[in-house]
Amino acid sequence: MTxxxxxxxxxxxxxxxRLLAGxxxxxxxxxxxxxxxxxxxxxLRALISSVATLVDE
Amino acid sequence: MADSLVxxxxxxxxxxxxxxxxxxxxxDGAPVRVIVEGRLGAVVSxxxxxxxxxxxxxxxxxxxxxxxxxxxxxxxxxxxxxxxxPVAPLRLATVYLDDDNIHSxxxxxxxxxxxxxxxxxxxxxxxxxxxxxxSEDVDADQSADSNLGPGAAYLxxxxxxxERGARAQQDVQEAVADLxxxxxxxxxxxxxxxxxxxxxxxxxxxxxxxxxxLVEESEAxxxxxxxxxxxSPHVHHELTGPWVPYSFAMLEES
Amino acid sequence: xxxxxxxxDAEPETVGRDLGRLVLTIVxxxxxxxxxxxxxxxxxxxxxxxxVERLGLGLMRLEEAMDELRxxxxxxxxxxxxxLGPLGSLLPPPER
Numbered sequence: 001m002t003x004x005x006x007x008x009x010x011x012x013x014x015x016x017x018r019l020l021a022g023x024x025x026x027x028x029x030x031x032x033x034x035x036x037x038x039x040x041x042x043x044l045r046a047l048i049s050s051v052a053t054l055v056d057e
Numbered sequence: 058m059a060d061s062l063v064x065x066x067x068x069x070x071x072x073x074x075x076x077x078x079x080x081x082x083x084x085d086g087a088p089v090r091v092i093v094e095g096r097l098g099a100v101v102s103x104x105x106x107x108x109x110x111x112x113x114x115x116x117x118x119x120x121x122x123x124x125x126x127x128x129x130x131x132x133x134x135x136x137x138x139x140x141x142x143p144v145a146p147l148r149l150a151t152v153y154l155d156d157d158n159i160h161s162x163x164x165x166x167x168x169x170x171x172x173x174x175x176x177x178x179x180x181x182x183x184x185x186x187x188x189x190x191x192s193e194d195v196d197a198d199q200s201a202d203s204n205l206g207p208g209a210a211y212l213x214x215x216x217x218x219x220e221r222g223a224r225a226q227q228d229v230q231e232a233v234a235d236l237x238x239x240x241x242x243x244x245x246x247x248x249x250x251x252x253x254x255x256x257x258x259x260x261x262x263x264x265x266x267x268x269x270x271l272v273e274e275s276e277a278x279x280x281x282x283x284x285x286x287x288x289s290p291h292v293h294h295e296l297t298g299p300w301v302p303y304s305f306a307m308l309e310e311s
Numbered sequence: 312x313x314x315x316x317x318x319x320d321a322e323p324e325t326v327g328r329d330l331g332r333l334v335l336t337i338v339x340x341x342x343x344x345x346x347x348x349x350x351x352x353x354x355x356x357x358x359x360x361x362x363v364e365r366l367g368l369g370l371m372r373l374e375e376a377m378d379e380l381r382x383x384x385x386x387x388x389x390x391x392x393x394x395l396g397p398l399g400s401l402l403p404p405p406e407r
Contacts, residue, residue: 006395009313012125013253013257013258013259014184014186015128015129015132016128016149016296016313017250017253017267018122018269018303018304019132019149020148020313021148022313023251023253024257024315025312025315026254026256026257026315026317027315027317028320029317030317030318030333032319032321032329032330033318033319033321033334033347034321034322034323035322035323043156119315121315122340206364206365207368208364208365208368209364209367210367211367211370212349212350212353212363212366212370215346215350215370216353216354219347219350250341255392279379282357
């Protein structure tokens with residue numbers, strides 16, 4: 001997914017940094033949609049956290 | 058739900074009440090007016106609560122189409138006002154119940170608004186984004202220690218690559234610190250934002266600096282020269298602006 | 312703050328590839344974590360030469376297998392990445 005499709009969009013993201021407290025944040029959840037219908041949501045943060053805990057002895 | 062809400066774009070001098078041209082519109086195409094209280098004037102629109110009350114607002118903020126349209130309308134209005142008078146711009150979707158609340162706000166936070174106006178008058182904001190250069194193709198360490206089997210050699214190669222990566226990271230960090238130092242020296246103030254994710258920045262290389270600098274209008278050329286003459290093999294940078302000083306107009310949340 | 316989920320918009324023609332990208336990204340994460348751990352253990356110096364060799368061979372074969380899978384799905388190394396917002400990107404930028 002990208003917000004940056006053209007110059008206007010690139011500028012928009014800089015504007016949103018300034019106009020929103022906290023800016024724009026991608027949540028780390030992947031929504032899988034097919035033919036325009038949202039079907040499944042995967043939380044990658046939960047997955048990564050558990051893997052990271054394994055590694056960081 | 059209330060019948061209407063008051064959307065606050067910016068606060069400036071009371072003179073705005075007279076000097077603001079008629080016919081300006083803001084978010085949702087709503088007409089813009091000025092509420093004067095003491096020495097301050099608030100630039101506002103009356104808006105439909107269906108978009109801006111607490112319940113619907115959060116959902117709207119996550120709707121990129123609504124967000125883009127509203128942000129652009131808000132920004133266009135703030136820029137139009139700035140052409141007449143410096144103003145302290147507020148964040149997107151700062152709404153109040155009614156005009157009385159705006160009067161109260163100007164009375165209670167008058168000193169804070171005045172302080173912001175004093176800080177940004179005669180100054181503009183410039184944005185800098187810096188990106189790490191992609192790593193070079195260093196396949197160098199094919200220096201095979203003939204005592205090592207292919208598996209051990211593989212691990213050694215990977216280890217060397219990680220160490221190169223760590224050194225490159227350090228070079229980038231030092232370059233960024235240097236750039237920020239150089240530009241801060243040419244500015245009255247600076248503000249750091251979190252770097253933008255690649256899907257947002259539109260670049261593959263990681264963003265390593267996302268900063269705003271407050272610069273006297275009379276120093277604009279000195280500043281942009283400093284930007285253009287700064288070079289590093291580790292980092293490349295881009296300039297945006299001039300902006301209305303959004304990043305320097307924040308009041309402490311009450 | 313605007314919190315936007317990463318959206319994977321699959322179309323019937325490309326859904327296999329799109330899901331493949333998601334799955335391969337996770338596998339690539341695990342592969343890189345395994346490699347990082349292996350290097351740490353080798354540096355710690357408590358593994359026999361034979362073990363080091365076998366570890367290295369296994370990881371080398373894993374990298375080859377990943378490259379093949381990636382090519383099968385028509386993906387470049389930089390396609391295997393997902394932004395986790397506050398956690399940063401899932402994977403560091405690809406080394407060449």
